[in-house]
Amino acid sequence: MLPLTLEKLGFSAGGREIIRSINCEIAAGTRTVILGPNGAGKSVLMRLCHGLLTPTTGRVAWRVDGPSLARRRARGQAMVFQRPVLLRRSAIANVIYALKLAGMSPTECRLRAEDVLEAVGLSTMAERPARTLSGGEQQRLALARAWALGPEVLFLDEPTANLDPNSTRDIEQIICAIHASGTKIIMSTHSLGQARRLGDEVFFLSEGRLAERASVDVFFKQPQSQDAVSFLRGELP
Amino acid sequence: MSASALSQDKFITVASTTSTEQSGLFKHLLPVFEKKSGIQVRVVALGTGQALNLARRGDADVAFVHGKDAEEKFVADGFGVRRIEVMFNDFILIGPKSDAAKIAGGRDIVTAFQKIAAAKATFASRGDKSGTHAAELRLWKLASIDPQVGKGAWYLEAGAGMGPTLNTASAINAYVFTDRGTWLAFKNRGDLVLAVEGDRRLFNQYGVMLVNPARHAHVKKDFGQAFIDWIVSAEGQQTIAAYKIGDDQLFFPNAK
Amino acid sequence: MNDISAALVEALRLISSADAQLAQIVWLSVRVSVSAVVIATVIALPLGALLAITRFPGRQTLIALLNALMGLPPVVVGLLIYLLLSRAGPLGEFGLLFTPTAMVIAQAVLITPIIAALSRQVIEDAWREYEEQLHSLGADTMACAQTLLWDTRFALIIVVLAGFGRAAAEVGAVMIVGGNIDGVTRVMTTAIALETSKGDLPLALGLGVLLVLLIIGANLLAHGVKLAAQRYQG
Numbered sequence: 049m050l051p052l053t054l055e056k057l058g059f060s061a062g063g064r065e066i067i068r069s070i071n072c073e074i075a076a077g078t079r080t081v082i083l084g085p086n087g088a089g090k091s092v093l094m095r096l097c098h099g100l101l102t103p104t105t106g107r108v109a110w111r112v113d114g115p116s117l118a119r120r121r122a123r124g125q126a127m128v129f130q131r132p133v134l135l136r137r138s139a140i141a142n143v144i145y146a147l148k149l150a151g152m153s154p155t156e157c158r159l160r161a162e163d164v165l166e167a168v169g170l171s172t173m174a175e176r177p178a179r180t181l182s183g184g185e186q187q188r189l190a191l192a193r194a195w196a197l198g199p200e201v202l203f204l205d206e207p208t209a210n211l212d213p214n215s216t217r218d219i220e221q222i223i224c225a226i227h228a229s230g231t232k233i234i235m236s237t238h239s240l241g242q243a244r245r246l247g248d249e250v251f252f253l254s255e256g257r258l259a260e261r262a263s264v265d266v267f268f269k270q271p272q273s274q275d276a277v278s279f280l281r282g283e284l285p
Numbered sequence: 286m287s288a289s290a291l292s293q294d295k296f297i298t299v300a301s302t303t304s305t306e307q308s309g310l311f312k313h314l315l316p317v318f319e320k321k322s323g324i325q326v327r328v329v330a331l332g333t334g335q336a337l338n339l340a341r342r343g344d345a346d347v348a349f350v351h352g353k354d355a356e357e358k359f360v361a362d363g364f365g366v367r368r369i370e371v372m373f374n375d376f377i378l379i380g381p382k383s384d385a386a387k388i389a390g391g392r393d394i395v396t397a398f399q400k401i402a403a404a405k406a407t408f409a410s411r412g413d414k415s416g417t418h419a420a421e422l423r424l425w426k427l428a429s430i431d432p433q434v435g436k437g438a439w440y441l442e443a444g445a446g447m448g449p450t451l452n453t454a455s456a457i458n459a460y461v462f463t464d465r466g467t468w469l470a471f472k473n474r475g476d477l478v479l480a481v482e483g484d485r486r487l488f489n490q491y492g493v494m495l496v497n498p499a500r501h502a503h504v505k506k507d508f509g510q511a512f513i514d515w516i517v518s519a520e521g522q523q524t525i526a527a528y529k530i531g532d533d534q535l536f537f538p539n540a541k
Numbered sequence: 542m543n544d545i546s547a548a549l550v551e552a553l554r555l556i557s558s559a560d561a562q563l564a565q566i567v568w569l570s571v572r573v574s575v576s577a578v579v580i581a582t583v584i585a586l587p588l589g590a591l592l593a594i595t596r597f598p599g600r601q602t603l604i605a606l607l608n609a610l611m612g613l614p615p616v617v618v619g620l621l622i623y624l625l626l627s628r629a630g631p632l633g634e635f636g637l638l639f640t641p642t643a644m645v646i647a648q649a650v651l652i653t654p655i656i657a658a659l660s661r662q663v664i665e666d667a668w669r670e671y672e673e674q675l676h677s678l679g680a681d682t683m684a685c686a687q688t689l690l691w692d693t694r695f696a697l698i699i700v701v702l703a704g705f706g707r708a709a710a711e712v713g714a715v716m717i718v719g720g721n722i723d724g725v726t727r728v729m730t731t732a733i734a735l736e737t738s739k740g741d742l743p744l745a746l747g748l749g750v751l752l753v754l755l756i757i758g759a760n761l762l763a764h765g766v767k768l769a770a771q772r773y774q775g
Contacts, residue, residue, distance in 0.1 A: 100673055126677065133674035136692045145688075177773075214764050298639060298720075307739050312723070329720035343628035344638055436545060448738030455740070472741030499630060503636070 049110045049124045049200045050073055050232055052097060056106035066092050068256040069106065074234065076200075077229055081235040081247030081264070085284035088253040090236035091205050097234065098127050098139075098203050099155040124270040126194035127203040129208060134178040139170060142178050143193045150197055156164040164196040165189075168222050184215025191222050195231075202226060208242065220246055240280070242267060252276050254284075296325035297508045300337070300345035302416060303446035304329035305491070308466030308535055315527045318515050324508045332446060340364060340494075343501035346509040349516075351464075351491040352416035356424030363518075365494035372536045374465050376420055376487040379451075380459040380480035394484040398428040405439040407459035408432070411450045412442025419487060421462045427486070451477075464489055466502050468536040491518075491536070516540070521541055552754075557746050562724075567755070572726040573641055573715070574708040577648035581708075582701055585653045589660030590686040594668050604661065610654035615647075619714030622647045626718065627674075635755040636684030640722040644728070647714040652704040668695045695767050702763050706756055729755070 052074040059067040059262065066089045074080060074097075082090050084123065095101040097108055112124070134142050143161035152160065165171050168188045173181060178189060187207060193201055204223065208216040223246060227233050237243055243250060250267040252260040252274035271277050278284050296321065304312060315326045324422045329339065333352040340348040341364050348365065350356060359365045376419060378397055386404040387396040401408055409416040410432070425432050432440045441459065443450045447467040454461035455475035468479075493513050498504040522538035529535065555563055592604065624630050626638040626646075637643045667689055675685050690697070712730035719726035723734060729752045736745035 100676055127673075133671055135688065136694075137758060149678050149680055149684065249625070253767065303738075307735075325725075326641065327720075327722040327725050329722060342630075407725070446738055448735075448740060452738065452740055471740045473742055503628065503634075 049112050050074065050202070051111060053109040054097070055109060056092075056105070057096060057103055057108060058105035059089075059096055059101065060104045064193050067096065067103075070258045072251070072258055072261065074232075074282045076232050078248040079233040079235070080249055080251060081243045082234065082251045082253060083240075083243050083267075083279075084236075084238070084253035085279055086238065087255075089256040090238075090253055092125070093253065094203050094205050094234070094236055094261070098125060100127075124199060125201045125203065126197050126199040127205070127209050128187070128190045128194050130206045132183075132190035134181075134186055134189060136179060137177070138214065139181065139189050140165060140174040142189060143196050146193045147196055160196050164192045167195070167217070167225065168192045177252050182215075184211050184218060184257055187211060187219055188222065191219065195222075195226050195229075199231055201232045201234060204233070206236055206238065209238075217241075234248070240268075252279070286323060291416055294505075295323060295508070296327055297346040297505050297512060298344065299326055299328050299347045299349055299512070300339040301328050301330055301349040302333050302336055303330050303413055303448065303469045304415075304417060304464045305349065305461055307446070307448050308464075309530070310466065310525070310528055310536060313383070314521075314524055317524050318512065318521070321520075322508075322511055322515065324511060326512060332411070332413045332416075333419070334414030335493055337364075342495050343496065343504065344507045346376045346496055347493060347512060348496065349493045350416055351489055352419050353492065355416070355419065356492045366497050368492045368494050369513060369517060369540065371491050371493050371540050372522075373488060373490045374536045375482065376417065376462060377465050377468060377479055378460060378462055378481040379454065379468060379477050380460040382476045382478055383458065384480065386460070389478075389480050391481045392483045394424055394481055395428045397481045398424055398430060400492060401460055402428070402430045402432070402435065404437060407439050407441065407457060408435075409450055409454040409457070409459040409461045410440065410442050411447065411462075412444045413446065415446070416489070417447060417462065417464055424462075424486065425442050445540065450518045458467060465533075469530040469533050469535055492540075544742060544746060547743045548750055549564055551743045551747030552750035555751060565609060565724065566727055567730055569641065569726075569749070570709065570730070570752075571755070573644045573728060574648060574705060576645045577708045578701060580645065580649040581653040581656050581704055584649075584659050584703075585656035586697065587686065590659045590664050590690050591596060591682070591754045592657070592661045593664035594672075594685050594689065596672060597681060604658075607654055607658045607661065611658050612712070613654065615651055615711050616645055616713035616717070618651050619647055619717035622650065622714065623717050638718065639722060639726060641719070641726060643718040644715040644726060647718045648708040648711055651711060652708050655707060656700055656704045660697055660705060663693050663700060665687050665697045695771060698763050698767050702760055707757055709752070709756055709759075 052072050054072050057067060057070040058065065070121055082093060084090050093100065096103055135145060140161050143164060144157045147157040147160055165174055168191060170185065170188055170192060170218050173185060178186065181189060211219065220242070223233060235246065247264045249263050250261070251258060252267065259273045259275045260271065267276070268280065311328050319325055329345065333350040336348055336350050337355055337359050337482055339345050340359070340420065348359065356368050360368050378394060386400045386406040388400050391397050394506055412419060416428055443453050448471065451461060451463060451467070451471050452473055455473055455477050458476055460480065493516060494515055495506060495509045496504045498506045517540035525536050525538045526534060572575055621639065622643065625632050626643055671689060675688060680688065710730065712734055715728060716731050716734065719731065721727050721731040729748055733745045733748045733752070736748065
């Protein structure tokens with residue numbers, strides 16, 4: 049599916065331009081972190097790439113094209129949101145639900161679900177109602193669900209924004225493990241520390257524009273754009 | 286409704302009046318017929334006008350009502366086969382104990398109506414085109430009074446069956462024109478008592494008609510005719526006469 | 542107050558006497574209303590779900606119409622269905638008038654809008670939370686509708702109960718299409734109407750108390766199911 053090409057991508061809603069003419073190519077392999085102040089358009093950009101929103105101008109071009117629904121169903125992509133959305137059923141049933149949707153056989157679903165829950169450390173909670181899990185556990189479950197699908201690309205929209213430091217560390221470890229298993233990571237965050245820990249390259253978004261793009265080291269040591277400089281200094285919220 | 290009754294279709298629908306239903310006559314009468322013939326009788330109780338309307342549409346097999354003019358029109362219009370007289374009872378005038386029109390104990394119904402109009406005493410009418418309502422209107426005509434002049438002031442039209450109209454009269458202490466059967470079975474009398482009875486003009490005849498199968502092919506004419514034949518037979522007539530509330534006989538058989 | 546206490550005494554007497562005719566009336570009431578609720582639910586829940594999650598021109602108008610239909614006057618429904626089922630009407634050949642089937646139809650017509658409109662609201666509220674995740678997982682419209690219906694099941698139980706309560710309390714429509722025929726189409730509400738019009742108020746009230754107990758019983762049962770299920774499924 050990769051590389052992902054964004055051509056003059058623009059998005060407006062409610063009379064406001066949220067994303068302005070972004071052109072870039074996102075390649076496989078690296079962990080891409082989308083950084084930027086509040087309101088920069090990080091969430092909207094992720095949703096445009098994943099196909100949850102339709103661009104107002106320009107296009108989102110994957111190497112394999114076709115309707116986004118079919119692409120997602122072909123286990124090409126998955127997304128984890130800031131607030132985990134889990135169904136009213138057991139933890140393992142949530143994972144099995146996603147696998148069934150992707151067309152796996154019932155026995156395969158069960159085995160795969162058990163494996164992935166083990167990998168994220170939730171085996172003991174498998175039969176618990178998912179909504180009774182703690183915030184951190186729920187997010188781990190959401191990650192497990194996405195991982196089970198074996199996606200080529202995993203989008204994460206500020207996955208630890210609502211979590212305490214311990215849970216955040218757990219989540220970050222899992223993200224690294226998912227990357228190690230061959231999945232491309234595209235993650236948004238407003239935490240500089242997290243960007244440094246988890247990112248290979250940084251996409252810096254400011255007011256809907258791709259203000260700067262560099263490897264993590266270069267970005268933090270020698271930011272090129274004025275907005276990036278202000279942001280790193282903590283002057284932008 | 287038992288499944289066997291449905292599958293055999295051995296029932297008839299009789300459109301009848303609220304006065305026959307609420308007096309309890311059918312509860313007494315029908316089980317005897319049903320046991321003898323095996324035909325279930327399903328009674329839909331409405332006012333005479335509504336009952337004949339139902340029969341006109343073919344939603345009933347037999348009409349059993351009290352309203353000679355309406356019945357004869359029903360037959361003349363081709364909806365009924367023949368009108369057969371079954372039984373009679375009488376109407377009575379009920380009024381509050383306080384008797385503002387001073388008619389209690391009288392035996393002349395027309396004079397009573399005139400006194401009520403003169404005194405502008407509250408009068409509750411059924412106002413629903415039933416047999417009882419038609420009889421009431423005939424008496425106003427005989428008294429040369431148009432009750433509509435008092436509409437809303439002392440002449441109140443309930444637009445309802447006999448029971449609800451009696452309830453209303455009881456609640457507001459009004460005069461009310463009713464058949465004896467419903468009155469005898471009525472339990473919510475309040476301050477109401479019998480005021481006028483016995484006038485020959487209070488005679489109330491009930492007739493039964495088979496809905497014309499030529500007009501409505503699905504009418505169960507054999508079962509319907511069986512019911513009619515039984516009602517006018519000696520056994521049917523005796524069963525009607527035997528129905529009493531306390532010591533009072535409610536309906537008087539007079540089939541020829 | 543005297544009437545009410547007389548009614549309570551009458552209600553107790555009715556229940557303890559285990560009168561066969563009363564039992565038949567109660568059983569018919571339950572059968573008719575439960576059948577109506579089942580039919581209405583089968584139609585209305587999918588309708589509510591689809592209306593909640595799909596977008597099409599005229600959708601808001603349709604929703605407003607559906608909400609308005611919740612207030613459909615029962616007696617009007619009764620009249621319309623009577624005209625449909627009457628021998629002189631378009632569906633007369635089926636001979637459904639004055640049967641329990643006609644009453645089930647009337648009640649189902651009455652409560653389908655209620656269940657549809659309320660479930661639409663419930664599911665639309667949940668949809669706001671679930672929409673992105675379900676789309677991300679690749680669920681199509683049908684899958685989304687099914688998933689939402691199952692996930693909002695506890696709230697939907699209450700919706701269905703509202704429908705049942707409305708059906709069981711209804712008298713206007715079933716009186717017209719059923720005819721209140723003794724032993725055939727007499728249900729609790731029409732029996733109460735009859736006894737009231739005969740002036741036997743204690744009996745009417747007693748039946749009324751019984752009816753209310755019935756509806757409360759149904760509600761308690763559903764709540765019990767809901768509590769038990771929630772304990773095990775979150």
